[in-house]
Amino acid sequence: MIDTHCHLTFPEFSGRVAHVLADAALVGVHSCITIATTTADSLRTTALAAEHPRLFASAGVHPLYSDKPCDWDEMRRAGMHPKCVAWGELGLDQHHETPPLATQHEVLDAQLAHIRAWESEGIVKPIIVHCRKAFEHLVPILAKCGIAGNRFVFHCFTGDSTDVRRVLDLGAYVSFTGVLTFPKAPELREAAKLVPVDRLMIETDAPFLSPQPVRGVHPNEPKHVVHVAAALALCRRANLAQLNAQLDVNAARFFGEALRSPTMQSP
Numbered sequence: 559m560i561d562t563h564c565h566l567t568f569p570e571f572s573g574r575v576a577h578v579l580a581d582a583a584l585v586g587v588h589s590c591i592t593i594a595t596t597t598a599d600s601l602r603t604t605a606l607a608a609e610h611p612r613l614f615a616s617a618g619v620h621p622l623y624s625d626k627p628c629d630w631d632e633m634r635r636a637g638m639h640p641k642c643v644a645w646g647e648l649g650l651d652q653h654h655e656t657p658p659l660a661t662q663h664e665v666l667d668a669q670l671a672h673i674r675a676w677e678s679e680g681i682v683k684p685i686i687v688h689c690r691k692a693f694e695h696l697v698p699i700l701a702k703c704g705i706a707g708n709r710f711v712f713h714c715f716t717g718d719s720t721d722v723r724r725v726l727d728l729g730a731y732v733s734f735t736g737v738l739t740f741p742k743a744p745e746l747r748e749a750a751k752l753v754p755v756d757r758l759m760i761e762t763d764a765p766f767l768s769p770q771p772v773r774g775v776h777p778n779e780p781k782h783v784v785h786v787a788a789a790l791a792l793c794r795r796a797n798l799a800q801l802n803a804q805l806d807v808n809a810a811r812f813f814g815e816a817l818r819s820p821t822m823q824s825p
């Protein structure tokens with residue numbers, strides 16, 4: 559299994575990343591992607607990934623950090639790192655009041671423009687999208703930005719059936735967190751049933767969103783992605799082993815072959 563989205567550069571994991579990754583490997587989580595929130599963090603995620611063979615990284619600016627200092631050369635440099643498998647997380651967040659939406663839009667537009675420009679230099683990567691209560695604004699922006707819809711994954715999807723249809727119409731992937739295990743999320747489980755099996759992914763978003771049955775535990779850790787997989791299998795009435803195999807195939811198709819389980823790779 560792969561935890562496709564966690565934040566191992568956060569202070570909660572300081573000095574214990576090797577331990578956290580070893581604990582995850584013990585329950586079958588063979589790879590993790592640590593996601594950047596600022597351009598400075600992009601240099602940290604890639605440096606951390608360089609230290610751990612089965613840890614990969616992203617480079618980008620999270621909408622809730624769009625009022626922090628931002629250096630596009632820094633992001634490009636992180637993107638060139640061999641362990642950097644994606645751009646992001648980028649997007650819009652209308653759940654929180656700050657930073658103002660205008661600031662979020664400004665950074666989103668600039669970030670997408672840079673990603674397009676870097677593409678013409680041959681730096682092509684999939685993109686992790688953060689979208690909270692902003693589907694009707696964000697999906698049309700992504701549809702028009704000139705990047706193919708199947709290059710996006712909507713991480714920590716927490717929308718309803720209408721939102722998931724918008725995302726699927728774009729052609730994007732949909733990734734679920736521990737929120738799927740929360741008793742008060744029946745609409746989310748309904749939405750999860752609508753996603754074609756080859757467009758699903760799972761993640762923890764650690765240190766946040768500990769799933770049931772470890773919901774009170776902080777920080778959340780990559781090893782807990784097993785609970786997300788179990789919840790997804792349960793709501794879709796799918797065979798857990800088959801679903802896990804498919805989720806691995808999806809993540810490797812999207813993020814690259816390096817993400818494939820080391821034991822499954824041909825010699």
Ligand SMILES: [Zn+2]
Pocket residue numbers: 563564565593647763
């Ligand atoms: Zn995140």
